[in-house]
Amino acid sequence: MKKNDNATARSLAIACLATWSGSGKPVQSYLDVMIHDSILSNEDRQLAVMLVMGVLRRQEYLDLLISRCATTALPKMKPLTLAALRIGVLQIYFLERVPDSAAVNETVAALKKMRQPSWLLGFVNATLRTLAREKASLSSAELAETVEHPVWLTERWRKNFGEEQMREICRINKIEPELCLHVNTSRTSHEQLTQLFVEQGIHVRSGRYAPDSLIVPDWRGAVTTLPGFTEGLFRVQDQAAQLACHLLGPFHEQGRYVDGCAGLGGKTCALATLTPAGASLQAVEPDNRRVRLLRENLEREGAADRADIFHGTLEAFAATQPSLFDGILIDAPCSGTGVIRRHPDIRWNRQPDDFTALQSTQLALLDTAAALLAPGGVLVYATCSLEPEENQQVVEQFLTTHSALRLSNCRDFLPNAAASTVDAQGYFSPLPTEEIEGFFAARMVLIGD
Template sequence: MTSKPRKSKSPSRKQQTQTAKNSSARATAIDILLGRQTANTPVDGFFNKLTTQLSPRDRGFAKTLVYGVLRQKQYLDFIIEQFSKHPLKKMKPRTLVTLETGVYQLLFLDRIPPSAAVHATIDTLKDAGQPRWLQGFANGILRNVTRKKDALPTPEQAQTKGYPILNHPGWMIDRWQHQFGKKKSEDICRLNNTEPLLTLRVNTRVMPRGELVTAFTQQNIEAVNCTHSNLGIHLPSYTGMVTDLPGFPQGAFQVQDESAQLATVLLGSLHDKNRILDGCAGLGGKTSHLAQLVADHGEIIAVEPDQRRANLLLENLTRLQLNQQTTIVQSSLEAFAATRPQGFDAILLDVPCSGTGVIRRHPDIRWNRCPSDIAELQKNQIQLLTIGASLLNPGGILVYATCSMEPEEDEENIARFLAATPNYSIVDARTLLPATAHCFVDAQGLFKPLPTPTNDGFFAAALQYAPAL
């Protein structure tokens, strides 16, 4: 939101009908936000569990509300404070979350008639058995916001105690200002408060990038080739379901940010590598990239300890027609290494991390994390890096990657590892990446893009094993 909210258009009959249908989506969104707040855990788990009975359209609307409130929480609370005589800290969680959801609709979703948004939001309090006086209290605030919204400051204009409202916890802002400076850290925060660009990685084993771009264009879907990845496509204006895109059923693409695509490229050519390990496979974005690039004689082992993620990994690989050369091992990396497997020619370790580089995609991260998390994550990351390195063949390359911007998880881990393991050295990322991506590489040769409108924040280091003779 970069300007004052536009006035809503008069509702059509179709819009009024859709508003009625969306009432359950509003209630679901509020329940998701309450669950996440109570458990202080990733919002995706609550979202996947609580939206199973919603239609695809209502599920999309619920996601818009949940992610929108998480991206603009401090600003929404700032607005509510202007109209409430009751302190926010003393409000019951359901009351505050309902008000946040209602104000978000009024100030950010101009396709929803304000009166309908207020009415449907208050209905969620009624359906939840909240007392009539509380319904009236919330109704009064939302109607006052409606009347005065054109005079309200935008998120860019709003300030508290002389500081801009950035919708991030103070400790995180302080940390980034120390690392990147005041202006850059504020730019990152404001970028995190916007919806991310949809980026795809083309599966060239199914069709070339140009052919997929043509298929999108023929359906009036704007498609732009990525600047740095030769497999990437941006869809700047697409707001529909990914599963509705042409080529999805055939496995023609995988949703993946351009920074993540470039991280896999740091392994170099895979055509001469027979055994490749993805030691922290997750849902398989990078696993499928490896499977796409490996020669027909190559073998990929994907290690993933969680049963649900391992099942989704298999589903993704099967849809992409890339499961033939990939073996999924449901195990921790430590347990897998204990089986003494044959060595690997290339290893990718996309380790669990704080995720501060992808807050735009996962807005709850900013509220779930605390400073002590980083030290705990660092211990696990060093352990995974040490275990992974023990499985690499001489001359092979190991890529250590995170979606974090925190030095403890990134360059400090690499420095500690190299100090303890002198037979490893950094391979300058510029020798592996396209020239356009050299701007993301630091003086040490480490890949460190910060968030931009087209790229997530990321970190990756290519490490080569050269044992002493």
């Protein structure tokens, strides 16, 4: 297929936002295709991603500014027009390294490359120039008041967490996340990887909660270009996901373990490091693309011989197993409201009934896993959701039909530094902060001989 050699970072960002608008699909799926079909440099690709994600994080405030100066009401604008204005305003108000004149001119030039009509070029040009001219007089105090989330979602969080915590979650979700790495301690040490980055002039610091985490706060390039990536010295993984893997312990020399929703293999790779050499590890994943990437990640980290991949559903996997397992991790599909900072489109894609839509799937996964568990075995249920319908309510409903399973306090299996992430019920339930994503995990043990 011929590449799009006419795209710029801004035209790609505008096209991506316009195409995504109203689709309900992950914006990353559009970004991936458009970037793949372009001949943009790595720098321009990064700019395109930054513009798209920046708009989604600041959409409410951007729209407030546009509505003050545009001669057309926002609801009457076509998605492409509104996307172009948001891209332009984002640069003027939030990207200090881009001069206002360049922000205006390059946004209009992007529309011209997209062969948009002259009247649209004039409208966008005039609106952006007015916004640039009035920047000093437009109150920035309102920026702090915009929560950048749908009202129904903030009302929900206000009810569940209180006013102060709701606003803190919204504040965190406005901020571009720092890059968090999980050191592959089967190939290097925390100290050695830190030294490697320092020698390359890359600033890093240790994570607050997970012992093998490393934060790279200023990195804006492709992760694949970081020193040590090709050699499998680390994986990209938030501290919450790193800690969730510890909950499957204590790990036994001849233990049998399953990552029941393996995805791209981040937790599988972590478990390959945590489990002893004599233990067995199975990774279950039905999706073709994810299985391919799962295999690539295991190979890159030198863990291909530590985990067997089952290409299929957990139910199909269960039908093939003659023996029971000592530990099963179910990282269930969910709404993802705990990772909005990293995936800012989630807040605009979700609807109120989404939080119960996956309950049957989540419970079915737990039912299947429970049947595979050996006496004394550990079952960990995890999501990246903040919503009780996907977390506590699922666990409570599951336990009413599985009386042989008992909740175990997650605090007993986490590092001391992570003690504050465990709630009064013993659930691992950190809310989003600048250091960790929102997450939930319950640890259950099968009672019996």
